Amino acid sequence: MCSLSWCHTKDGYEVFFNRDEKKTRGRAAPPALGENHSVRYLAPRDADAGGTWLLANEHGVTLALLNYWSTSAKEMSAPMSRGRLLRDLLAAQTSASEAVKYLQSIHLQGYGCFTLAAFDLDLLDGPLVVRWDGKSLALLPPNLPLCSSSFLPDAVIESRQRSFETLPNHEPDTLWSWHRSELAPTAYTVRMNRPDAQTWSSSRVTVSRATICWLYVEEMPGLTTHPCEHDVLLKM
Secondary structure, three states: OEEEEEEEOOOEEEEEEEEEEEOOOOOOEEEEEEEEOOEEEEEEEOOOOOOOOEEEEOOOOEEEEEEOOOHHHHHOOOOEOHHHHHHHHHOOOOOHHHHHHHHHHOOOOOEOOEEEEEEOOOOOOOOEEEEEOOOOEEEEOOOOOEEEOOOOHHHHHHHHHHHHHOOOOOOHHHHHHHHOOOOOOOOOOOOOEEOOEEEEEEEEEEEEOOEEEEEEEEOOHHHOOOOEEEEEEEEO
């Protein structure tokens, strides 16, 4: 249950990600510095499984993970954390293509279904996007936006795509405003709320060859009070 968009800038690119999760899930830790095989990265941390859904490393690679929901996906047993796949196996990749090649080389049985978008500073046509459906890993076109939902996935995704199509442009501030929508939140809105789940955070990750700047907006339960903002910087 998430929404992802992106754009290129004169210095690099920006990634925008809303993480939607069950209300029973533990409170995630905001982005912090980590290291994998001597490669530094920034990533928030899931409180329950210890993994992450979004990661940016010092090579200018950003990895964004969305759960993939379908009838078959819901029925699958998934003992291995998708978020740990990013933190433990992909955090040190030096390019988006390297990350995808690595995924293609390993056995993914045991991981839940997912869509992964891999960005780097040399990709000018959008990220490399792959989907694991529990049986095979397929390359997808980088169509804006990428969304997922465990509740009525087709209807929710269509609603968010229609909302995205009304945007006047895909400039960074426009995309950020879309992710931080002030519309009354429902299961269908990009900043969502329903009885069992809600948007728990919005991330704006700005990547250049010099720095990674991460604005992390942490929502409160029910989206009823003012969110908490965290700013994190990593120099390349």
